[in-house]
Amino acid sequence: MPAISPQRMRDRYEAILGAATRVFAEKGYSTASITEIAQAADISDGLIYKYFANKRDLLEHVLTSFYERTISDLEAKVATGRSFEERLYILVSGHLRTFIADTDLCRLFISEVRTASDYRGSAIQQLNRRYTSVLIDIVDQGIADGEVRSDVDPRLVRDMLFGAIEHSSWRHINGSRPLDFERLAKSMTDVLLGGLSLRKRRSRA
Numbered sequence: 290m291p292a293i294s295p296q297r298m299r300d301r302y303e304a305i306l307g308a309a310t311r312v313f314a315e316k317g318y319s320t321a322s323i324t325e326i327a328q329a330a331d332i333s334d335g336l337i338y339k340y341f342a343n344k345r346d347l348l349e350h351v352l353t354s355f356y357e358r359t360i361s362d363l364e365a366k367v368a369t370g371r372s373f374e375e376r377l378y379i380l381v382s383g384h385l386r387t388f389i390a391d392t393d394l395c396r397l398f399i400s401e402v403r404t405a406s407d408y409r410g411s412a413i414q415q416l417n418r419r420y421t422s423v424l425i426d427i428v429d430q431g432i433a434d435g436e437v438r439s440d441v442d443p444r445l446v447r448d449m450l451f452g453a454i455e456h457s458s459w460r461h462i463n464g465s466r467p468l469d470f471e472r473l474a475k476s477m478t479d480v481l482l483g484g485l486s487l488r489k490r491r492s493r494a
Contacts, residue, residue, distance in 0.1 A: 302340050304330045306354060309347050314393030318348055318401045349412055352402065355394055356416040359387060363423055373431035378478045380424055381454065385470035388458040396462045399455065421447050446481070453477060 293301075308330035312321045323344055327334045341347040363383050370376030388395050398417075408414055424447050431437035454477070461468035 301332070301336070305332070305337055305340055305347070306350060310351050310355075310394070313348060313351060313397055318344075318397060323347075348402070352394075352398065352413050353416060355391065356420060359391075360416075360420050360423070363420070367423060367427065373427065373434065373436040374478070374482060376427045376430070377481065378474060380427060381450070381477050382470060382474035384451070384454055385458065385468065385474055388454075388461060389468055389470060392462055395458075399459075399462070421451055424450060450477070450481065 305326065309321075309326045312326045312329050315321075316325065321344070323334055323337055326347070327337055330337075337347070341350065363380065366379050366383055367376050370379050398413075402408060402413060403417075425443040428437060428441065428443035428446050432439055432441065432443075457473055457477075458468055460466040
């Protein structure tokens with residue numbers, strides 16, 4: 290048999306990855322089968338195993354592609370911000386847009402991947418940490434520039450903000466309510482910047 294060219298191999302890889310993305314998003318990871326993915330890619334089941342070790346390996350490649358694309362886009366947009374406030378708003382609105390543009394993959398990650406017993410310490414968890422570290426870098430830069438209090442814990446900000454975004458987006462992910470990301474991004478940014486209390490902050494002993 291003639292050797293397959295590197296470009297042909299790459300095309301097949303991308304076709305399988307695209308099919309897997311659609312099937313995982315539609316069916317969920319646990320329900321989706323290699324056979325369904327092969328049918329969606331218009332190839333044989335056996336050919337998938339020439340490119341991926343198993344269904345879990347295929348899922349990791351799908352999410353790696355998703356994360357790398359999303360991280361690259363977010364970092365490029367955040368870099369255009371001229372102040373802490375601008376960079377924070379860009380991140381919040383960009384993260385909310387991801388829930389709209391990739392609703393099914395976000396649902397898959399939250400409801401199946403992150404709750405799996407093998408998530409902790411996995412490559413997928415490391416990708417998620419890379420993504421959320423963009424916010425930590427924004428806060429660190431804000432502290433360095435004198436725009437953020439020096440006693441602020443960037444990791445606490447990360448946990449609070451991403452938790453709030455996920456909670457607010459869950460009804461959209463489940464299809465029960467559309468997500469008004471512009472209004473929500475502005476509200477979240479304003480609350481985080483201004484706090485809640487009208488009283489002046491008192492020093493703590």
